[in-house]
Amino acid sequence: MTQITLNIPDNELSFFMQLIEKFNYETVINEFSITEEMKNLLDERRSTSKVDDFLPWNEAKKQLRFKSGE
Template identity: 40%
Template sequence: MKKITLDVPDDKVDFVIELINQLGLTSSEEPDIPEEHKEIVRERIRSANQDDLVSWEEARKQLMFKSES
């Protein structure tokens, strides 16, 4: 089976999705991530130092503080 990637104008998306459904085709909005990229992320997760991590709330405070300066 072949995969096709389409760029569809915003005002035509509903039409194209309906056409895909009528033809019995499948559509997916999931990006096709190469295995090489996935492995890079896995390695970064494995090597992450838990002591260097901050909560989302703390990171947000730091970012807001920087944007105010």
């Protein structure tokens, strides 16, 4: 299966939806929820974090290490 993500301007959405109704498609809604405990933990981390501790994404992704599928 191939998955495609498109960014459709709001003023073109109606046209696009009419177009894809002619094809087989699946709508995916990305919803998630967090518990109160998770929210509190995130709030605590946010309140104690320092801007000096942050890394730009291009540097952080260089530090990622992936395990082999063994």
